[in-house]
Amino acid sequence: MSKLPNSSPRYQASRRRFLRTVGLFVGVLGASLATFLPVIAKWVPARLRPPGAIDEPEFLASCIKCGQCVQVCPVEAIRLADIDEAMGIGVPYIDARAQACDFSCDAVQCILACPTGSLNHTIVKKEEVRMGLARVASPDKCLATQGLGFKGQARGADFQGLLRYTEIDRWNPIPVRDHPYDLALCDLCVRECPIDNAISLQPIDTEGKRKMPVINEACVGCGVCEMICPVEPTVIVIDERKMWGEGTA
Known part of the structure; x- marks a missing residue:
């Protein structure tokens, strides 16, 4: 009985080379993006971020624009940037003149709601923001x-x-x-x-x-x-x- 094509030594060797190539590509791409993040940050308009926001480059990299912080804010202070924000589209921000964060929630609910840690989970009270x-x-x-x-x-x-x-x-x-x-x-x-x-x-x-x-x-x-x-x-x-x-x- 002949071997299946995908069980041959030649196929397995080719497959391993392909996986190594993919792994190398992903690694290089990740390193490149990490280097590129400070540049991206310069393209995003300066904005007041929600309470607990980590440093801007890391914030932009980790925020998945899910809107959880927007949904829990009792004064609706947090907004998601619109399409005119270029690379900052969907990123949460606060326009203090229109609606400030007045800490009506006391427990900083936006931080508790953030699933990625873009809003620092170690902060537990408003005075630490x-x-x-x-x-x-x-x-x-x-x-x-x-x-x-x-x-x-x-x-x-x-x-x-x-x-x-x-x-x-x-x-x-x-x-x-x-x-x-x-x-x-x-x-x-x-x-x-x-x-x-x-x-x-x-x-x-x-x-x-x-x-x-x-x-x-x-x-x-x-x-x-x-x-x-x-x-x-x-x-x-x-x-x-x-x-x-x-x-x-």
């Missing part, structure tokens, strides 16, 4: 710096943003427009910051009627100060990926 760093971009436009108060809806009647006001509802965020203010001196950035001691107001005159917002080391870059600022353009912005000590806030 480092998304970026707030920066006072236009101090002369700040109402507190001018000694002015604020009355009304922080971002106007049409603003769609949500925020958790614990004095109203411990668990469910409400529209910012549904919570008007009446402040003798505007302190919205400090008042609504979800991180203790991340931002403060310091007097800049002898009478204490004018104050300047100051960013402190506890800042995690969540973006609530940028979102809630009633001035256009916003006085405070978030520098994504920036850490404390990298220049001045």
